[in-house]
Amino acid sequence: MNEENKQGRIGIKDIALLAGVSKGTVDRVIHNRGEVSIKSREAVQKAIKDLDYSPNLFARSLASRKHYRFVCIIPKYQPGDYWETADLSFDEAVRSFTDYNVSIEKKYFDQLDASSFAVTAESVFSQLPDGVILAPFFRTETLAFVSKLIAQNIPFSFFDSMVEDTDFLTYYGQNSFQSGYIAAKLLLDGLPEDAEILVVLTQRKKNVLSNQTVNRNRGFIEYIKKRGLEGKLKLVEVWLADDDEKANFSLLQDAFSKNKSVKAAITFNSKVYRLAMYLENLHRTDVRLLGYDLLEKNVRYLKQGVISFLIAQRPDKQVYCSLRDMCRKLIFKQEVTRVNYVPVDLLIKDNIDYYIDFKE
Amino acid sequence: MNEENKQGRIGIKDIALLAGVSKGTVDRVIHNRGEVSIKSREAVQKAIKDLDYSPNLFARSLASRKHYRFVCIIPKYQPGDYWETADLSFDEAVRSFTDYNVSIEKKYFDQLDASSFAVTAESVFSQLPDGVILAPFFRTETLAFVSKLIAQNIPFSFFDSMVEDTDFLTYYGQNSFQSGYIAAKLLLDGLPEDAEILVVLTQRKKNVLSNQTVNRNRGFIEYIKKRGLEGKLKLVEVWLADDDEKANFSLLQDAFSKNKSVKAAITFNSKVYRLAMYLENLHRTDVRLLGYDLLEKNVRYLKQGVISFLIAQRPDKQVYCSLRDMCRKLIFKQEVTRVNYVPVDLLIKDNIDYYIDFKE
DNA sequence: TATTTCTCCGTGCACGTGCACGGAGAAATT
DNA sequence: AATTTCTCCGTGCACGTGCACGGAGAAATA
Numbered sequence: 043m044n045e046e047n048k049q050g051r052i053g054i055k056d057i058a059l060l061a062g063v064s065k066g067t068v069d070r071v072i073h074n075r076g077e078v079s080i081k082s083r084e085a086v087q088k089a090i091k092d093l094d095y096s097p098n099l100f101a102r103s104l105a106s107r108k109h110y111r112f113v114c115i116i117p118k119y120q121p122g123d124y125w126e127t128a129d130l131s132f133d134e135a136v137r138s139f140t141d142y143n144v145s146i147e148k149k150y151f152d153q154l155d156a157s158s159f160a161v162t163a164e165s166v167f168s169q170l171p172d173g174v175i176l177a178p179f180f181r182t183e184t185l186a187f188v189s190k191l192i193a194q195n196i197p198f199s200f201f202d203s204m205v206e207d208t209d210f211l212t213y214y215g216q217n218s219f220q221s222g223y224i225a226a227k228l229l230l231d232g233l234p235e236d237a238e239i240l241v242v243l244t245q246r247k248k249n250v251l252s253n254q255t256v257n258r259n260r261g262f263i264e265y266i267k268k269r270g271l272e273g274k275l276k277l278v279e280v281w282l283a284d285d286d287e288k289a290n291f292s293l294l295q296d297a298f299s300k301n302k303s304v305k306a307a308i309t310f311n312s313k314v315y316r317l318a319m320y321l322e323n324l325h326r327t328d329v330r331l332l333g334y335d336l337l338e339k340n341v342r343y344l345k346q347g348v349i350s351f352l353i354a355q356r357p358d359k360q361v362y363c364s365l366r367d368m369c370r371k372l373i374f375k376q377e378v379t380r381v382n383y384v385p386v387d388l389l390i391k392d393n394i395d396y397y398i399d400f401k402e
Numbered sequence: 403m404n405e406e407n408k409q410g411r412i413g414i415k416d417i418a419l420l421a422g423v424s425k426g427t428v429d430r431v432i433h434n435r436g437e438v439s440i441k442s443r444e445a446v447q448k449a450i451k452d453l454d455y456s457p458n459l460f461a462r463s464l465a466s467r468k469h470y471r472f473v474c475i476i477p478k479y480q481p482g483d484y485w486e487t488a489d490l491s492f493d494e495a496v497r498s499f500t501d502y503n504v505s506i507e508k509k510y511f512d513q514l515d516a517s518s519f520a521v522t523a524e525s526v527f528s529q530l531p532d533g534v535i536l537a538p539f540f541r542t543e544t545l546a547f548v549s550k551l552i553a554q555n556i557p558f559s560f561f562d563s564m565v566e567d568t569d570f571l572t573y574y575g576q577n578s579f580q581s582g583y584i585a586a587k588l589l590l591d592g593l594p595e596d597a598e599i600l601v602v603l604t605q606r607k608k609n610v611l612s613n614q615t616v617n618r619n620r621g622f623i624e625y626i627k628k629r630g631l632e633g634k635l636k637l638v639e640v641w642l643a644d645d646d647e648k649a650n651f652s653l654l655q656d657a658f659s660k661n662k663s664v665k666a667a668i669t670f671n672s673k674v675y676r677l678a679m680y681l682e683n684l685h686r687t688d689v690r691l692l693g694y695d696l697l698e699k700n701v702r703y704l705k706q707g708v709i710s711f712l713i714a715q716r717p718d719k720q721v722y723c724s725l726r727d728m729c730r731k732l733i734f735k736q737e738v739t740r741v742n743y744v745p746v747d748l749l750i751k752d753n754i755d756y757y758i759d760f761k762e
Numbered sequence: 763t764a765t766t767t768c769t770c771c772g773t774g775c776a777c778g779t780g781c782a783c784g785g786a787g788a789a790a791t792t
Numbered sequence: 793a794a795t796t797t798c799t800c801c802g803t804g805c806a807c808g809t810g811c812a813c814g815g816a817g818a819a820a821t822a
Contacts, residue, residue, distance in 0.1 A: 051500075053778055064802045069780065077800060100460035100501050101778035104807045108780095141460050217756065224752045232592045359762060385760050386753040392584045393746040396577065400745050402719060413808055424772045429810065437770060461808035464777045468810095 052093045060093065061085040072097070099374065103142045110144045112368060113166050114361075115176035117153035124312040124335050124357070125153075128177070128202070131361035138362075139369055146365070147171075154246055154284065156180040163187040167194065173211075173368045175361075177202040179252070184208075199368060201360040203253045210380070212367045214360040217383045218254045221334075221353055222261025222310065224386050228351045229306050229332045230271070238276045240297060240307035240329075242317060245281050258310040258334075278304070282316070294320045306330040314352075318343035336389070336398065345391050354387040354397070412453045420453065421445040432457070459734065463502045472506045472728060473526050474721075475536035477513035484672040484695050484717070485513075488537070488562070491721035498722075499729055506725070507531075514606055514644065516540040523547040527554065533728045534558040535721075538565045539612070559728060561720040563613040570740070572727045574720040577743045578614045581694075581713055582621025582670065584746050588711045589666050589692045590631070598636045600657060600667035600689075602677060605641050618670040618694075638664070642676070654680045666690040674712075678703035696749070696758065705751050714747040714757070 054072075058065040063082050070078045071086040078086075089095075114132055119125035129148065136146045147169065152158035160183045166174060167190070174196060178184040184205045191198050197211045204213040229239070241262075243251065251259075266272050280297045282290040294317070298304060307317055307329055314333020321329055322343070332351040333340060343349040367378040389397055414432075418425040423442050430438045431446040438446075449455075474492055479485035489508065496506045507529065512518035520543045526534060527550070534556060538544040544565045551558050557571045564573040589599070601622075603611065611619075626632050640657045642650045654677070658664060667677055667689055674693020681689055682703070692711040693700060703709040727738040749757055 051778090054780095055778080065779085066781085066802055067800085070801085073780085079800060082800080098464070098501055098778050100464050101807090102780075104458070104460050104464060104777095104809095105779040105781085106807085141458060220752065220756070224750070227750075227752060363762060379761070382760065383756045385757040388748045388750075388753065390584070390587075390748075392580065392587060393748065396580070396743045397745040400742065401739070402723060411808090414810095415808080425809085426772055426811085427770085430771085433810080435811095439770060442770080458808050461777090462810075464779095464807095465809040465811085466777080 051098070052095055053098065054095075057086060057089040057093055057095055060089040103373070106143060108143060108373075110142070110172045110369070110373060111169065112144065112146045112173045112175060112365065113149060113169055113171040114146060115149050115151065115159075115162060115166070115174065117177065117179065118150045119153075122338055124337060127336075127357045128361050131358040132365070134358070135362040135365045139365065142369055142373055144369060144373075151179075153179055156183050159183050160186070171196060173372060174198040175364050175368065176200060178205045179203075181205055181253075197368070197372065199364045201364045202357075204381075211371060212364060212378055212380055212382060214363050214382045214384060216254075216355040216386060218257030219261040219264070220383075221355070221386045222258030222263075223265045224261075224388075225258065225308060225310075225332055225351075225353060226262045226265035228388070229308050229330060230265070230269070230275070233305050233330070235271055235274045236276065237305040238278060238301050238303050240278050240280060240301070240304050240317075242280045242282060242294075242307060242309045242314075244284055244309070244311055244313055246284060252311070255310045262308070262310070276301075282313075287316075290316060291320065298324075304329055306332070308332045310334065312337050312340065314349060315339035315343055318348040322346070322348050336394075341394060341398070344389065344394055347391060350390070352389040352394070354389055356384045356387065360384060411458070412455055413458065414455075417446060417449040417453055417455055421449040463733070466503060468503060470502070470504045470532045470729070470733060471529065472504065472533045472535060472725065473509060473529055473531040474506060475509050475511065475519075475522060475526070475534065477537065477539065478510045479513075482698055484697065487696075487717045488721050491718040492725070494718070495722040495725045499725065502729055502733055504725075504729060504733075511539075513539055516543050519543050520546070531556060533571075533732060535724050535728065536560060537562040539563075541565055541613075544568075557728070557732065559724045561724045562717075564741075571731060572724060572738055572740055572742060574723050574742045574744060576614075576715040576746060578617030579621040579624070580743075581715070581746045582618030582623075583625045584621075584748075585618065585668060585670075585692055585711075585713060586622040586625035588748070589668050589690060590626070590629070590635070593665050593690070595631055595634045596636065597665040598638060598661050598663050600638050600640060600661070600664050600677075602640045602642060602654075602667060602669045604644055604669070604671055604673055606644060612671070615670045622668070622670070636661075642673075647676075650676060651680065658684075664689055666692070668692045670694065672697050672700065674709060675699035675703055678708040682706070682708050696754075701754060701758070704749065704754055707751060710750070712749040712754070714749055716744045716747065720744060 054065050054068050058068045061068065061082070062085060067078055067082055068086050070076070071083050116128055117125050119129065132146060132148055136144065149162050149165065151162040159180050163183065174191060176198065178200050185208065188198055188208050192209055199211045200213045202215050204210065204215065243255065246252065266275060278297060278301050280293060282293055309317060312333065312335035314331065315337060317331060321331065327347070331349045333349060334353050336352060336354050340349060340352055344352050363382065370376040371378050387397065414425050414428050418428045421428065422445060427438055427442055428446050430436070431443050476488055477485050479489065492506060492508055496504065509522050509525065511522040519540050523543065534551060536558065538560050545568065548558055548568050552569055559571045560573045562575050564570065564575065603615065606612065626635060638657060638661050640653060642653055669677060672693065672695035674691065675697060677691060681691065687707070691709045693709060694713050696712060696714050700709060700712055704712050723742065730736040731738050747757065
């Protein structure tokens with residue numbers, strides 16, 4: 043083991059020396075807070091360039107007294123729900139940034155209730171946060187919220203879905219349209235052209251579908267058109283309620299008894315385990331089933347072979363990257379990419395374990 | 403924006419205060435380098451526990467004079483090859499760790515020449531490295547090498563493939579057997595049971611196949627057995643040379659002319675673009691093609707629809723995680739997981755873009 | 763008792779950066 | 793000319809930790 047001092051990392055005082063000024067002046071140039079003559083500024087900038095200086099981020103955050111406080115806004119959830127992953131990922135992610143003097147506060151709203159979202163969002167302002175990360179469930183309310191954020195000069199990022207034409211810092215999420223397209227391909231390829239397909243939708247209040255669902259559905263239809271299957275395939279829509287499992291069961295029962303030769307079924311959200319549960323009860327293994335997200339129940343049915351495909355969208359990464367980019371932009375003044383589509387990950391029973399077990 | 407000093411992070415001097423000793427003593431306990439009375443030691447340990455102290459890693463590595471030097475051993479490659487990704491990833495990864503006083507030296511060997519590997523490996527010792535990361539291409543030579551590493555107390559990690567029963571720190575790589583199994587599933591599902599399948603192998607010197615290839619092939623066969631297709635499917639093996647493209651072309655020509663109704667073809671390495679090129683020249687679109695790894699050429703043929711599936715194994719992650727774990731273990735004395743299988747990522751023309759573009 | 767050795771421990775500087783403070787000299791004002 | 797204001801810049805401490813140095817007191821040796 044070698045004890046070598048200093049591998050010659052060049053620091054602020056090296057450029058001070060080269061530029062013929064003191065490190066205080068260098069500091070003023072780096073954080074351009076003025077009070078520097080043009081001559082000195084240029085000398086420093088040249089030195090920085092010549093020596094290819096990059097600051098030691100550790101020393102920086104050690105020395106910095108600034109404390110950054112971010113707020114994230116996500117829906118309330120039941121244990122095992124999709125949103126639990128995102129929630130836990132925030133805790134996980136913030137741990138990687140505590141040493142940068144970063145802390146985070148989470149706020150929850152009712153995903154069926156737009157006014158709950160508005161109230162939660164409003165409560166953010168009293169905290170005077172340095173940045174906000176949110177899943178923009180309700181378009182109108184989100185627009186109102188972010189315009190107020192902009193007025194107060196508070197940067198914000200979207201994840202999961204986005205509201206376009208707003209001045210968000212970053213977006214991390216899946217391209218829903220494309221993921222619906224891919225879902226269609228996986229579900230339909232190899233099936234007869236006139237097969238019966240069950241499309242299971244979950245309605246929220248006022249019959250409104252989520253952004254994600256709408257766009258995935260569009261992508262789904264697009265594939266069907268492209269393959270020239272429109273009008274040939276028999277698409278059967280089944281509308282379930284979000285909370286009434288008993289009613290849902292009989293709705294499914296109804297659908298399957300009316301359509302005897304269903305070859306495949308799909309949901310555009312994470313609730314595919316409902317369908318799986320239903321099919322398993324009936325010991326039907328002849329229906330190709332596809333859904334989204336790696337809920338524990340979904341994974342179990344995938345491994346059992348009841349579900350054929352799951353499409354995942356790395357919720358943990360969405361959260362981590364959103365937070366990281368906010369740090370990069372605000373703390374380290376680095377550039378970040380605005381729109382970031384996460385991969386459309388295809389999971390089958392044979393590769394699911396490696397996907398889940400892999401901890402980066 | 404809030405200027406709040408100190409969010410109450412407890413540091414070494416807080417435990418010194420609570421334990422009634424100086425921070426020097428606390429330091430001696432933490433790094434247990436002795437010269438501490440039992441009474442003091444226990445007081446400090448109690449204080450650490452009571453206050454739930456965790457060291458500030460930034461301050462630690464800032465103050466530390468120790469410089470860690472790692473060596474990695476990878477094969478030489480042509481531009482665009484699989485190993486280029488790994489090579490570049492090392493550069494990328496080491497950047498994240500320079501502030502921890504870490505540097506890395508890369509060493510290359512000829513992947514067709516075991517003795518080249520041995521020579522390269524031997525040259526490592528003169529550097530007195532703190533750790534070694536290698537892709538263990540040659541079993542015998544690797545065994546000799548690592549036993550010498552162990553004798554000199556130098557920790558080492560495998561990636562890409564591993565040599566079992568050695569005392570490696572970590573392994574990151576794909577489960578080759580399982581990935582071959584999955585490859586078979588993707589390639590064969592939906593084909594007639596008596597289809598003609600081309601299995602294209604690349605021989606290295608002395609007719610030796612790489613570990614990866616052997617195991618993927620085993621997994622492939624396993625699936626065929628499980629499906630009861632053994633003896634029904636017509637598997638045609640084609641052996642190509644690694645470097646003679648002209649000979650390879652005529653070998654393929656030969657294979658396709660002898661087997662008129664080939665329905666699918668597979669290679670267990672990254673050279674599937676050869677097959678794609680051949681099929682494209684002949685304007686044949688009726689052959690389902692599967693291969694490994696996201697070489698630029700492979701991706702192009704996938705997007706064109708010549709290749710149906712690519713299986714990826716996150717070489718960048720393998721490298722990054724190997725290096726990160728070495729830091730965790732050696733610098734921060736944290737525990738790491740020994741065997742880490744990376745996901746078997748399934749890519750089709752419709753999800754490849756998101757996969758490639760996504761920068762974490 | 764005087765000297766040496768040994769055990770234990772406190773002090774103080776360093777790492778690279780941020781930032782407050784104050785000072786020197788020029789320019790503007792009285 | 794004396795004073796004030798303004799522009800520019802250097803000095804020095806702090807962040808939390810690692811580590812070298814040396815000192816105090818006890819124990820061992822003379």
